[in-house]
Amino acid sequence: MSSCAAAVEVPGISLGPKRPTAVFLSPWEKAETREQEDQREGLLNHLLAMLGQRVGRRRQPAHLLPRAWCIPCRSKNEWLPVRWLKCLSWLLLAALAHAADPPVAGYRVLARHPHDPQAFTQGLVWVDGVLYEGTGLYGRSAIRRLDLETGRIEQETRLPPQFFGEGIAYWQGQLIQLTWREERGLIYDASSLKLVASFAYPGEGWGLTQDGTHWIASDGTETLRFIDPKSRRFIRLLRVHAGDRPISHLNELEWIEGEIWANVWQRDQIIRIDPQDGRVTGILDLSALYPQAERQNPEAVLNGIAYDPQMRRIFVTGKYWPWLYAIQPAQ
Numbered sequence: 160m161s162s163c164a165a166a167v168e169v170p171g172i173s174l175g176p177k178r179p180t181a182v183f184l185s186p187w188e189k190a191e192t193r194e195q196e197d198q199r200e201g202l203l204n205h206l207l208a209m210l211g212q213r214v215g216r217r218r219q220p221a222h223l224l225p226r227a228w229c230i231p232c233r234s235k236n237e238w239l240p241v242r243w244l245k246c247l248s249w250l251l252l253a254a255l256a257h258a259a260d261p262p263v264a265g266y267r268v269l270a271r272h273p274h275d276p277q278a279f280t281q282g283l284v285w286v287d288g289v290l291y292e293g294t295g296l297y298g299r300s301a302i303r304r305l306d307l308e309t310g311r312i313e314q315e316t317r318l319p320p321q322f323f324g325e326g327i328a329y330w331q332g333q334l335i336q337l338t339w340r341e342e343r344g345l346i347y348d349a350s351s352l353k354l355v356a357s358f359a360y361p362g363e364g365w366g367l368t369q370d371g372t373h374w375i376a377s378d379g380t381e382t383l384r385f386i387d388p389k390s391r392r393f394i395r396l397l398r399v400h401a402g403d404r405p406i407s408h409l410n411e412l413e414w415i416e417g418e419i420w421a422n423v424w425q426r427d428q429i430i431r432i433d434p435q436d437g438r439v440t441g442i443l444d445l446s447a448l449y450p451q452a453e454r455q456n457p458e459a460v461l462n463g464i465a466y467d468p469q470m471r472r473i474f475v476t477g478k479y480w481p482w483l484y485a486i487q488p489a490q
C-alpha cells in the first residue's frame with residue numbers, strides 16, 4: 160500500500176491537485192470506481208497465486224478433492240484446489256481490510272436536552288458554560304446563544320439573506336462564522352453577538368474549530384485547512400484518511416483533547432482525526448441516538464459537535480434534530 164502525503168505546506172490558497180483515490184476494500188464493500196475494483200482484483204489474484212505456490216510446494220493432497228474444484232499445476236502433475244484457495248484469498252483480504260479499519264468506540268448518553276427542530280445546525284461550540292449554535296440556509300441563517308437545559312434561544316443575530324451560515328468557532332472573545340459559498344467569514348463579539356467584522360475567505364466554508372493556535376476548517380472534501388488567525392491565510396493542509404482511503408465530506412468540527420472530531424456529511428458517525436498526519440484513529444457510531452426511521456426530513460443529518468472540557472462531556476445534535484445529546488465515549 161502506498162503511503163499518504165497527509166500534511167502539505169502550501170503557498171497562498173492553492174489546494175493543489177487531488178490525489179487519486181487508492182482504496183483497500185474488503186471483498187463485500189462496494190467499489191466506487193473502476194480503479195478500486197481493479198486494485199481489489201489485483202490483490203486477490205496476488206493472494207491466490209501466492210497460496211497456489213504454497214500448496215503446490217507442500218504437495219497438498221488435492222487428489223482428495225473433486226476434479227471440478229481443482230486446476231492443474233503447471234510444473235507438476237498435480238491439481239490445485241482453486242476454489243478453496245479463492246475462498247482463502249477472500250478471507251485473507253477481508254482480514255487485512257478489517258485490520259486497517261479504525262476501531263469503532265461505544266459511548267454513553269449523559270443527558271438529552273431539547274433542541275430547536277427548525278434549526279439547520281451547521282456549527283456548535285461550548286465556551287465556559289455557554290452554548291452557541293450557527294445555523295444555515297439562505298434567509299434563515301443565524302448565530303445563537305442557547306440555554307442548554309431548555310433549548311431556548313437566549314439571543315440571536317440573523318445573517319443577511321444572501322449569506323448561508325456554516326461552522327462556528329470561539330476565538331479570543333469573539334465568534335467566527337464561515338459562510339458556504341459567499342467567500343466571507345463573519346466575526347462577532349461573543350458576549351453581545353454583534354457583528355464586528357468580516358473577512359475574505361476563498362472557497363467553500365463548511366465546519367470550523369480551533370486548536371489554540373490555528374483555526375481549522377473543512378470544505379466538504381477530505382482536506383482540512385489550518386488557518387493563521389491573524390493573516391487568515393491557509394498555512395497547512397491536512398488530508399484525512401483511514402488506511403489508504405480518503406475520507407471526504409468532512410463537515411462540522413471540534414477540537415477535543417488534542418484530536419479533531421468531525422462529522423461526515425450524511426453519515427451518523429463521528430470520526431476522530433490525528434491532527435499530525437490526518438489518520439482516522441477512531442469512529443463513534445451515533446446512528447442509534449436519533450434513528451433514521453424517526454426522521455421526517457432527509458436533510459436531518461447528524462451535524463454539530465461541542466466539547467465541555469470541565470465536565471468532559473461532548474454535545475452532539477443534527478440539522479432539524481429535536482434533541483441535543485450530552486455523551487461520553489467509552490474508555
Ligand SMILES: [Ca+2]
Nearest residue numbers: 283412413464
Ligand atoms: Ca463544533
